[in-house]
Amino acid sequence: MSETKRRQEKSVGEASEATGTDRPVTEDARFGAGAPEEPGQDAQLKELTARLDEALAARKRALADFANYQRRAAETEAQAAEAGVARVVRSLLGVLDHFDLALDQRSQEITLQQLLGGVKMARDELLKALASHGLQRLQPSVGEEFDPHRHEAVMREPAGDVASDHIVSVVQTGYMMGEMVLRPAKVTVAAEPQPDGGD
Numbered sequence: 001m002s003e004t005k006r007r008q009e010k011s012v013g014e015a016s017e018a019t020g021t022d023r024p025v026t027e028d029a030r031f032g033a034g035a036p037e038e039p040g041q042d043a044q045l046k047e048l049t050a051r052l053d054e055a056l057a058a059r060k061r062a063l064a065d066f067a068n069y070q071r072r073a074a075e076t077e078a079q080a081a082e083a084g085v086a087r088v089v090r091s092l093l094g095v096l097d098h099f100d101l102a103l104d105q106r107s108q109e110i111t112l113q114q115l116l117g118g119v120k121m122a123r124d125e126l127l128k129a130l131a132s133h134g135l136q137r138l139q140p141s142v143g144e145e146f147d148p149h150r151h152e153a154v155m156r157e158p159a160g161d162v163a164s165d166h167i168v169s170v171v172q173t174g175y176m177m178g179e180m181v182l183r184p185a186k187v188t189v190a191a192e193p194q195p196d197g198g199d
Contacts, residue, residue, distance in 0.1 A: 091129040098122035138174030138185040140167050150174065152184040162190040 102118040127137075138150055144167045146153060151167070151174070159168045167187045174185030 088133060091132055092126070095122055095126045095129060098125055134177045135182075136176050138176055138181070138183075139170060140185055140187060142167060142169065146187070146189050150176070150181055150184055152186050153189045154186050155188040156191040157188055158193060159190040160193075164190050164192045166190050 098121055140151060143162055146165050146167055154171055157168060162168050168190050169188045170185060171188065172186040175182045
């Protein structure tokens with residue numbers, strides 16, 4: 001028997017005597033494999049599981065709160081839009097009253113001048129109501145410089161007394177609210193003067 005073989009058997013025999021058994025000690029037994037878990041590991045696992053459950057519950061609550069916020073925001077926006085429309089309509093009721101008064105007149109007893117006066121009164125009341133909501137008229141003056149952001153040129157024509165690219169006349173009034181142009185004023189614009197042709 002070789003020296004290495006004798007040493008291995010001696011080591012196994014000593015290990016068997018130390019454990020009080022005739023069975024040889026395996027490599028796993030000598031290095032502690034299969035030993036029971038430490039008591040602290042089970043408590044740590046339970047704590048991590050509890051934290052995970054708490055995080056999942058918090059996520060569900062956050063999603064529910066966000067869904068409720070979106071619903072309330074949509075409802076608030078719809079209510080604000082409805083209230084805005086109601087304010088505009090309420091301001092126009094006076095205009096309807098003027099039309100009703102005009103239509104209640106007997107056609108045989110009203111003159112053309114009175115009819116025109118009633119129409120002008122209703123128009124003025126309408127403009128007043130719209131102005132209360134920020135509406136402004138765009139009615140440029142003759143000779144004012146053409147502004148493509150506020151004016152729309154429908155025609156260019158020569159005008160000796162108006163400089164080129166300046167307004168000659170207003171075809172249709174424009175309107176704006178704040179800085180927003182609702183409708184540009186339609187205007188005619190002075191063209192570049194043409195040189196006289198010669199022979």
